[in-house]
Amino acid sequence: MTTSTFRLPAHPVVRAFAEAINNGDRAAFMALLTPGATMTDDGSPRDLAQWADHEIFDANGRFDVRREEPGGLGMIVKFGNDTWGAMNTRWDFTVQGDRISRFDTGQA
Incomplete structure (x- = not known):
């Protein structure tokens, strides 16, 4: 499925982040992060690269x-x-x- 199928964020950096996810482009995703970027999932800190592989790139x-x-x-x-x-x-x-230095995600 292509990025054009999805509604994307208005902010240009966050839009590029979403496009990298939807296109399965790990290199583009990682290039959008600052060195030492951090994230949480449901309030718990996670290893960003490991989380991205498991939740995004290995799982479509x-x-x-x-x-x-x-x-x-x-x-x-x-x-x-x-x-x-x-x-x-x-x-x-x-x-x-x-670039993105931090993101937090979790169930809404």
């Missing part, structure tokens, strides 16, 4: 925005993968320049 992750806050750094996303199926999830991003 899909990112489809349902509702977005002004500024485009917080949103409700229908996130799906081949392991868990699709569910509404909350995503919040911290962006530094043209």
Whole structure:
């Protein structure tokens, strides 16, 4: 399925993040992160690279925005993968320049 099938975030850096997920492009995804970028899943800190492989790239992750806050750094996303199926999830991003330094996700 191509990125054009999904509603993408308005913020350009977060949009590129979602496109990398939907296109299965791990290299593009990792290039969007600052050195030492961090993340949490349901409030628990995770190893970002390991989490991304398991939840996104090894499982055909899909990112489809349902509702977005002004500024485009917080949103409700229908996130799906081949392991868990699709569910509404909350995503919040911290962006530094043209890269993401942190994101937090979890069930909405």
